[in-house]
Amino acid sequence: MKGYLGEFEELALLVISNLGTEAYGTSILELINAQTNRKISLGALHSTLTRLEEKGFLSSYLGEPTAKRGGRRKRYFEITQSAKEALHNMKSLRDELWANSNIQLG
Amino acid sequence: MKSPPKHAERFFKWASGQAYNEDLLGDLHEIFEDTLKHKGHFRARWEYWVEVLKLSFSYAIQKRKSDSSYSNYVSGQKFNTMIFNYIKISFRNIKKQKLFTFLNVFGLALGMSIGLLCLAMVSDLKRFDQFHDEADKIYRITTELTTSGDKDHFASSPPALADLIRNNTQGISQSVAINDYFFPTVESLGDPIRMHGYYTEPSFFKLFDFELQRGGFSTIENPRSIIITEKLAQKLFNTTDVIGKTLETQNHGDYEIGGVLAPFPKHTHFKFDLIANISLANDRTEIGATGWTEFGSNYFYFKSDLPKKEIQGVVSDLGKNGEAFFNLESSQAEYYVQGITEINPGPNYSDGLGVIFGYDGLLYFIGISLMILVPACFNYVNMAIANTLNRTKEIGIRKIIGSPNKFIIRQFLVETVIVCVISMLLSTLLFNYMKVEFTSMLIGAEALTFEITGEVLVMFLGFAIVTGLITGVVPAIYLSRIAPIAALSKRINENKVSISGFRKGLLVFQFVLSLSFMIGIGVVLRQYTHTTSYDPGFSKANKVIVPLQTQDIDLLANEMKAVNGIENISFSSNIPGLPLSRSNYFFSEDKADSIRTREIFISQDLVDQMDMKMIWGEQSLTDVQFEQVLINEKLLSLLNNIENDPRDSLIRILGDKQVQIVGIVADYNHEPLNQRIEPMVMRLDETKFNFAIVEITPSNPESTVAKMETVWNKLNPDSQFSPKYLETIVAQSYDFMFTAMKIFGFLALVSITISSLGLLGMVIYSTENRRKEVAIRKILGANAMTLFGNLSGMFLKLWLIALLIAMPGAYLFYDHLFVSIYNKFSGGVHFTEVLISSIITLSIGLSAILWQSNRIIRINPALNLRKE
Structure with missing residues (x-):
């Protein structure tokens, strides 16, 4: 199914939308690692980003070279309209399920 | 400012190939700088490497690589896809040429078998003494x-x-x-x-x-x-x-x-x-x-x-x-x-403890396995080149479509490797049989298990692949050089009915090897027959050896002498003709060093009874003041002052005892003939006798032995009487030569089979190429005999060259080199061996030619010409 979103994919999309125009490899990685207290490798992250791009949830463009990072360009990521829809679908599905459930902490 | 590790960066660039990776390198760099700030240089480098490796194998890079290779502007090398293609085509070719493949696989399997044995042995030796803690x-x-x-x-x-x-x-x-x-x-x-x-x-x-x-x-x-x-x-x-x-x-x-x-x-x-x-x-x-x-x-x-x-x-x-x-x-x-x-495998030290497989022995073994393997590989090269004709169309088409030379080379390498791996599997079956034989041939081999473990299998596979690559290089390069137009128009090889000089050389080399191994069998056989006819310096006839137990020797001697049919009885610690293990040190004032001598204990009349010759002195020993001993000529030659002074007391020290030399025995081969005659001392000490040597009259030996048994049983009711004839015992001591003969026989068999296979391949090829010629000759009136002479002419010439090389080669090898392994005590290479091995190789070659040419000659010539 094309529109299916995995847990990590969802997380990545949300992080990218949180970062706004500053979403590129390292910044996404740092935010995920900081927020979730996980240690994700660059390889795993880029694999996911590539898959999301294939599914049409992400678009990317190259930035300008900077003095940092050995003068290399950044690849910025943006979420697409279909990603926004998929995220919303997911959220509403979850909200609905949560509302009908009786999970209570402690 | 420290920069990321260069090698990691280079590796990453190599791993990503054509794929775009600038942004990824940038990300990596940024993470590196961050880690450098917080965790230090070493940690940063380490994590950079880890990230590079993870990224290199990640989906991101795979995807980018496959994207870029579909681009029109980049010619990506998709090795994985190609290798499957190579393998597929190889299997098709192997199927198409069943006869050649069979000859090759069989030959290579034989050739590899000894190499596999060698590998298994090395892997065994590597595990020696690893089981001890630390x-x-x-x-x-x-x-x-x-x-x-x-x-x-x-x-x-x-x-x-x-x-x-x-x-x-x-x-x-x-x-x-x-x-x-x-x-x-x-x-x-x-x-x-x-x-x-x-x-x-x-x-x-x-x-x-x-x-x-x-x-x-x-x-x-x-x-x-x-x-x-x-x-x-x-x-x-x-x-x-x-x-x-x-x-x-x-x-x-x-x-x-x-x-x-x-x-x-x-x-x-x-x-x-x-x-x-x-x-x-x-x-x-x-x-x-x-x-x-x-x-x-x-x-x-x-x-x-x-x-x-x-x-x-x-x-x-x-x-x-x-x-x-x-x-x-x-x-x-x-x-x-x-x-x-x-220690194993290790240098061959003197006075070694236990089982040692030295480097030199191993090297010798590796040399032999190569000597068997190389001809088999030559066969492959030979047949592959001979087979060019069948492949030229394929090569031409490939080239015209745009395949560079290296793709064709790879195709043939893959094909050779596949053939080698198949041969290796067949060879492993042979190996299972051979290891049993081999263990019985080699001294100390019972410590080797020749187990086929996973590691050994991987080694076998590696061996097959390496053999394949080395063997495949020559035909691959040769075939890749064919010009495409010539290949398609079949102009290549059109007029080449003869076989090129290079391949003739290979054939000669194989003949030389087969001839030499066969001559080797002859030499060992001659050595063996020589041992039975050679006079060792003592008489073996009509002697019965009886192992002694604790008994009264004088009593036994007297009782035995009374038996009708027994001429004499003497006693000794060792059986003449068998290896002597006992040794002692002999001291003489004129020598700074002690002399290590063999030592045996004999009774008084042994020398006389065994018909040994005395150079000087009394042959009977009597225990007077000092222990009296006989020495052999060899020891005499080391004690140089004895002749100079006739009034010499002849009292010397043996071990820690003073002894007097009372006689000198002519050198005789107490030990088997492959041992040199060592300095020897014969002592008189009744307590050390292990055997009675009974001389019997030649007539009716069985009844004499039966009488002896009666006497024995009367004297020693508890112990067993187990007599053996000295001649039998001595003959048995040369059993090791059968081992040598077995080894040579096996090597000769393998190398003859390999070279016959190679020859058969050549003959099939050249007769096939001469179909037309044979047809025309037949129409013009040639009979079968002249045609056969025509076809076998080339072979005879090569065989003669091989013979000319093999004869002096075998002479040099067996008469000079072989001496260091087994003492040469017969004449070495003789005319008979050369003649017999020549006849065998010649007849094998001629029968192959007869078989193939008969096939062609019988065909109606019109059929062979009609194709044009």
């Missing part, structure tokens, strides 16, 4: 002795040095001294069983991992207690429940069995039947001159955590303490530290 920290001391310029390296070392090391060195946790000069014999059902034991210390079992089945290790602290192996317990008592039993040895007194060792791994250089306390070894307690210079059979093993270099330094320093003692004997000793795992 085997990499166990060492032993070896000694290099230089006496007047001659160097000799011994595996043994002075016990005095061992004591010094033990007492003065820190960092040595365990140590053990071993003396292996311990050969007790026990009487069991009339046959003496000779065992081999080690004198050692209880720490032997702490240093090395041998496990006990019964009893305790500490029992050997008691000097009269021993620990035996499970195998010996089974052999002697048929049970392992033997604790507390007594082992009555003939030459070392009685021992109480204190323990039985569980069966231990075969992969060890230690080889023993029993273990006894070292205090029983004679020269252990003497520290001083003999503790240093007489170190034969003494070994010292220890465990240490120190690096080898450091121990080496300490040992060399401590070794200086013994310098003075060695100087007295005008020699110098150097000591070396050798790891226990370096």
Whole structure:
């Protein structure tokens, strides 16, 4: 199914939308690692980003070279309209399920 | 500012190939700088590497790579896809040419078989003594002795040095001294069983991992207690429940069995039947001159955590303490530290302990396996090139479509590797059969298991692939160079009915090998027949050997002499014609060094009875003031002052006893003919006799032996009478030559088969190419005979060249090189061997040609010409 979103994919999309125009490899990685207290490798992250791009949830463009990072360009990521829809679908599905459930902490 | 590791960056660029990776490198760089700030340089480099590796194998890079290779502007190398294509085409070709593939696979399988044996052996040897706990920290001391310029390296070392090391060195946790000069014999059902034991210390079992089945290790602290192996317990008592039993040895007194060792791994250089306390070894307690210079059979093993270099330094320093003692004997000793795992395969030291497979033996073996493998590979090359005609169209089309040379080379390499791997699988089946034979041929091979483990299989596969790559290179390059137009228009090879010089050379080489191996069989066979006809210097006829037990020798002699049909009886410690193991040291004032001599004990009339010749003196010995001995000519030649002074008392020292030389015996071959005649002393000592040598009249020997048995049973009702004819015993001692013949026979068989296969391939090829010629000749009126002569002409020429090379080659090899392995005692290469092996190779070659040419000649010539 094309529109299916995995847990990590969802997380990545949300992080990218949180970062706004500053979403590129390292910044996404740092935010995920900081927020979730996980240690994700660059390889795993880029694999996911590539898959999301294939599914049409992400678009990317190259930035300008900077003095940092050995003068290399950044690849910025943006979420697409279909990603926004998929995220919303997911959220509403979850909200609905949560509302009908009786999970209570402690 | 520190930058990320260069190699990692380079690796990443290589791994990503054509894919775009600038942004990824940037990300990596940023993470690197961040880690550098927080965790330091080393950590940052390390994490950079980890990230690079993870990224290189990630989906992101794979996807980018496959995207970029579909681009029109980049020609990506998609090796994975191509290799499947190569393999597919290879299998199709193999299927298409069943006959050639069969000849190749069969030949290569034979050729590889010995190589596989060699590999399995090396892998076995690598595992030797690895099972001990911390085997990499166990060492032993070896000694290099230089006496007047001659160097000799011994595996043994002075016990005095061992004591010094033990007492003065820190960092040595365990140590053990071993003396292996311990050969007790026990009487069991009339046959003496000779065992081999080690004198050692209880720490032997702490240093090395041998496990006990019964009893305790500490029992050997008691000097009269021993620990035996499970195998010996089974052999002697048929049970392992033997604790507390007594082992009555003939030459070392009685021992109480204190323990039985569980069966231990075969992969060890230690080889023993029993273990006894070292205090029983004679020269252990003497520290001083003999503790240093007489170190034969003494070994010292220890465990240490120190690096080898450091121990080496300490040992060399401590070794200086013994310098003075060695100087007295005008020699110098150097000591070396050798790891226990370096013993096998290792250098071939003198006075080695247990099972040693030296580098030289291994090298010899590798050489032989190559000698068998290389012709098989040549066959492949030969047939592959000969087969070009069938492949030219394929090559032409490939090239015209745009394949570069390297793709065609790869195609042929893959094909060769596949053929080699198939051959390897077939060869592994052969190997399973051969290893049984091989184990029975090689001394000490019972320590090798030749197990096919996963590791060995991987080695086999690697061996097959390497063989394939090396073999495939020549035909691959040759075929890739064919010009595409020529290939398609079939102009290539059109007029080439003959075989190129290179391939002729290969064929000649194979003939030479087959001829040489066959001549080898002949040489060994000749050696063998020679042993039966050669006069060793004593008479073998009409002698019966009776193993003695503890009995009254005079009584036995008198009773036996009374028997009708017995001419004489004498006694000896060893049977003439068999190897002599006993030796002693002979001292003479004119010599600084003692002379190591063989020693046997004989009764007075042995010399006379055996028809040995005396050079001088009395042949009968009588025990007067000193023990009187006979010496042989060889020993005489080493004692140069005897002739000079006729009033010489002829009193010398043998071991620790004064003896008087009363006679000189002409040299005779007491040992088998492959041993040189060594200096020998014949002593008179009734207690040391092991055999009675009974001379009987030639008429009716059976009844004489039966009478002897009656006398024997009357005298010794408890013991067994087991007579053997001396001639039979001596003949049996040459059984080792059968082993050599078996080896040569096998090698000859393999190499003849391989070269016959190669020849068959060549003949099939050249007759196929000459179909048209044969047809025209036939139409013009040639008969079968002239056609056959025509076809076999080339072969005969090559065969003659091979013969011309093989004859002097075999002469050089067997008459000069072979002597160092088996003493040459017959004439070496003779005309007969050359003739027989020539006839065999010639007839094999001619029958192959006859078979193939018959096929072509019989075909109606019109059919062969109609194609045009």
